[in-house]
Amino acid sequence: MDAYVALEGGHVVEARGRAPGTANGELVFTTAYTGYEESLTDPSYEEQILTFAYPLIGNYGVRSERFESDRVHPRAAVTREMTDDVAEWLAEEDVPAVDHIDTRDLVTDIREEGAMACGIAVGDDVTPEDALAELEDCVPMSDHTDIGAQVSVAEPVVHNAESDGSTVALVDCGAKRSIVDSLVERGATVHVLPYDATADDVAEIDPELLFISNGPGDPENFDAAVDLVDTYVGEVPIAGICLGQQIVARALGGTTEKMDFGHRGVNQPVRDYDTGKVVMTTQNHGYTVADAPEALEVSQVNVNDGTPEGLDSEDLDIITRQYHPEANPGPHDSLSFFDDVLGLTGSKRTIVAD
Ligand SMILES: NC(=O)CC[C@H](N)C(=O)O
Structure with missing residues (x-):
């Protein structure tokens, strides 16, 4: 050939x-x-x-x-x-x-x-x-304006429905299976929702955690998920991985930009400001948060180029990561992220229904 x-x-x-x-x-x-x-x-x-x-x-x-x-x-x-x-x-x-x-x-x-x-x-x-x-x-990647539709579930799917663990609404912008598995292994019931789910779709589930997944393309082309975060911020704890961090940042007034070639491997060093420790992480992204929103603290940075790797808010119960804590492939240094985000689920306040 x-x-x-x-x-x-x-x-x-x-x-x-x-x-x-x-x-x-x-x-x-x-x-x-x-x-x-x-x-x-x-x-x-x-x-x-x-x-x-x-x-x-x-x-x-x-x-x-x-x-x-x-x-x-x-x-x-x-x-x-x-x-x-x-x-x-x-x-x-x-x-x-x-x-x-x-x-x-x-x-x-x-x-x-x-x-x-x-x-x-x-x-x-x-x-x-x-x-x-x-x-x-x-x-150009940014011209794929409805890329979410190419990778998301078309209809909601529930995993681990019988569990009496935390109820998670996972907005599927192209979610990796390991993210669902990491939540289910910790006893959560995971409702996987389409990338364009509405606030009412989320309210129906009455989740204890709103989780925005990883996914392809430009975070500026995921307005429905941005709207969801905007609706639920301060009401329900929020987590995000990779594209999810970019979407949460945009919803709170931050900006994203395209990187030259991105972070692409399984040995990207990330420093946690709180502990001072550096962990090795899996990364696969071409965009980054450029200006972090004021409401979120940059809790972790990439050691190579100083870009934000973690955005947190104790007041709003938000934890997001730019890298892939679920690994697969890559090191398992950051699996405790899933314990941390499920640890937020006791702090749900009220559920907003339109
Ligand atoms: N792995 C991801 O979620 C990638 C996020 C986004 N598509 C980017 O390239 O930056």
Whole structure:
């Protein structure tokens, strides 16, 4: 199979085809050396093309127990060397894949030039022009204005309904399965709601915690979730992970901005101001909170670049994190986040119904 990868600016790189098809998307990377099944099924990669910096992808097979959702989300996968297991899985999923590319070089380019548009063509008769035609069709991430609809549940789903633990309303903007699992393991009943759930939908559940999930794209394209946080702030404790932190920040008057190439790996150091400790975290985001809202304290920062990694308010019962405490892939240093947010659930005040 022939394969061509066209990069922003028009440079085309030849590769080996591993799964056929054509695709375009924002080219991003992960430096993680494990967790390819988790990353490839993480809904946060919707509309992106994922390059793996680690040179061998697939060396421990493909097992659905490790999937973070029910499908592959990146539009295409780019690797140095991919095993047949992974190539066959991606072919079944209709996701084009290539290998025999110097991905460390590619990652260096992304770090120097920023996340970039990319077009890929893989198949028996494809040409460099096919990859360039895909590149031409690639739109900026912020133009995917209803990306939430591509990754969210269409109807509410309840997990662990019989439990007498805390009741959580999880707004699914592209939630990873491990977030639901981490809450259920701690006894919570989790009501997964569509990304555009209304205040009334939440009121019907009468939750003790409103949780905004991770997800793909630009946080400015998630106004429904911003409205929900705005409605319930101060009434119900609120938690957020990654996109969730960005949405909570926007709802309270903060701003977000696009980073050059984001935080993309499983060894991102985060300092907690309170304890002074640094933990290693999993990260996969291209936007960041630029101005934190006054009502929230920046409780944790990224050691590399000082961007906010945690926003908290004791008065409002809010805890959000820019990284992924649920890990998968990555270190388990921050799993106690789930104990902390469920610890807020005693502090529900009243439920607002419109
Ligand atoms: N993992 C995530 O939730 C990513 C959040 C957001 N889409 C970003 O890229 O910044």
